[in-house]
Amino acid sequence: xxxxxxxxxxxxxxxxxxxxxxxxxxxxxxxxxxxxxxxxxxxxxxxxxxxxxxxxxxxxxxxxxxxxxxxxxxxxxxxxxxxxxxxxxxxxxxxxxxxxxxxxxxxxxxxxxxxxxxxxxxxxxxxxxxxxxxxxxxxxxxxxxxxxxxxxxxxxxxxxxxxxxxxxxxxxxxxxxxxxxxxxxxxxxxxxxxxxxxxxxxxxxxxxxxxxxxxxxxxxxxxxxxxxxxxxxxxxxxxxx
Numbered sequence: 049x050x051x052x053x054x055x056x057x058x059x060x061x062x063x064x065x066x067x068x069x070x071x072x073x074x075x076x077x078x079x080x081x082x083x084x085x086x087x088x089x090x091x092x093x094x095x096x097x098x099x100x101x102x103x104x105x106x107x108x109x110x111x112x113x114x115x116x117x118x119x120x121x122x123x124x125x126x127x128x129x130x131x132x133x134x135x136x137x138x139x140x141x142x143x144x145x146x147x148x149x150x151x152x153x154x155x156x157x158x159x160x161x162x163x164x165x166x167x168x169x170x171x172x173x174x175x176x177x178x179x180x181x182x183x184x185x186x187x188x189x190x191x192x193x194x195x196x197x198x199x200x201x202x203x204x205x206x207x208x209x210x211x212x213x214x215x216x217x218x219x220x221x222x223x224x225x226x227x228x229x230x231x232x233x234x235x236x237x238x239x240x241x242x243x244x245x246x247x248x249x250x251x252x253x254x255x256x257x258x259x260x261x262x263x264x265x266x267x268x269x270x271x272x273x274x275x276x277x278x279x280x281x282x283x284x285x286x287x288x289x
Contacts, residue, residue, distance in 0.1 A: 050147045050192075054117060055082040057148035057196070059139075061166035062092040062126065063107040064230050068255065069202035070152050071114060071223040072216025073272050078115040079219075085118040085146045086111060087139070089166055090126035097241045098232030110229040113222060118146070127162060131169045139173035141184040144191040151196045155204040156275065159245075163204055171277065174199050200274040203258075210273025212280070213262045217269040220259065224252075 056077055058066040066074065066086055074084050088107065091100045098106070104121070111119040122138050129135055143151070151174055154166035176182055178195025185191060203210060216223065228234055232241070235249045245251065262271035282288065 050145055052085070052118060052145050053083070053147040054085045055148065056084045056150045056152065057087060057143065057146045058084065058116075058152040059087045059089065059154070059166075059170050061089045061129075061154050061160070061162040062095075063088045063103045063121070064092070064110070064227070064233060065154060065163070065166075065204070066152065066202070067110050067114070067223070067226045067230075069155070069204050070272055070274075071110075071226050072219040072259070072270065073152070073202075073214045073274075074116065075114050075219045075222045075226070076214065076216055084114075084116045085148070086116050086120075087142050087146075088119070088121045089124045089139070089169070090129060090162070091121055091123060092126055094126040095233065096244050097247060098230075102232050103230075106230040106232065110226040113226040113229060129162070129165070129169075131165065131172065135169070136173050136176060137182075137184060139170065140177045140182060141186055141191060143173060143177040143196065144184055144194045145186045147194045149197050151199045152274075153199055153201050155206070155208060156201055157206065157208070159205040167201055171199055198280075199277050201277070203273045203275065207258075208273075208275060210262065210265075211276045213266045213271040213273045215263070215266065215268045215270075216259070216272050217263060220256075220270045224256075227252075227255075 060066040153170035154163045156167045157164045259270040262273045
């Protein structure tokens with residue numbers, strides 16, 4: 049068993065992807081006693097605002113707010129990473145390092161092409177990580193094969209119909225604290241720099257509206273939606289109530 053083993057591994061194409069789409073679920077899971085790690089595929093270096101250094105500092109601050117155990121960056125090329133053997137093996141090694149039961153992944157399709165590509169990339173790596181004959185190392189030692197039990201895709205900029213929704217009503221404040229840790233990216237009073245699709249107050253308002261929309265669907269105040277790759281089994285039908 050890896051010394052880094054976690055219950056949930058949240059993976060995003062860019063720093064801030066997981067905070068925006070699944071931050072409440074991560075915070076709730078941590079407060080329920082689950083161990084969570086985050087892997088960012090790229091450094092977000094093509095973003096119009098901020099720098100690689102500021103993105104690392106902001107990602108670290110957000111991770112502390114959410115209470116995640118580990119966070120690392122694979123340093124794939126923002127906007128240009130490809131699904132090939134080299135890149136897949138990097139993520140396979142990370143999955144085997146953290147040995148998650150559940151992986152949270154990018155949306156299957158979205159405005160930013162890295163998100164849809166990241167979704168497929170993560171799914172493939174999760175499968176390959178379970179193959180015995182693929183050899184990877186971490187910290188100079190060979191790794192055991194490991195396949196997560198479930199891969200769930202969070203929903204990002206574009207609306208997608210969720211297969212299930214997590215009640216995050218009690219964690220909305222902490223979620224937005226983690227998002228606003230990215231001071232160069234999201235609306236702050238007197239912020240400077242170029243305007244982007246995510247830098248205005250209207251983006252934060254739309255994000256809250258999405259939480260309200262998903263919450264209303266399940267009869268709570270705020271919710272985060274997820275898409276499954278295959279049916280989810282339950283042992284007690286009343287657990288869906």
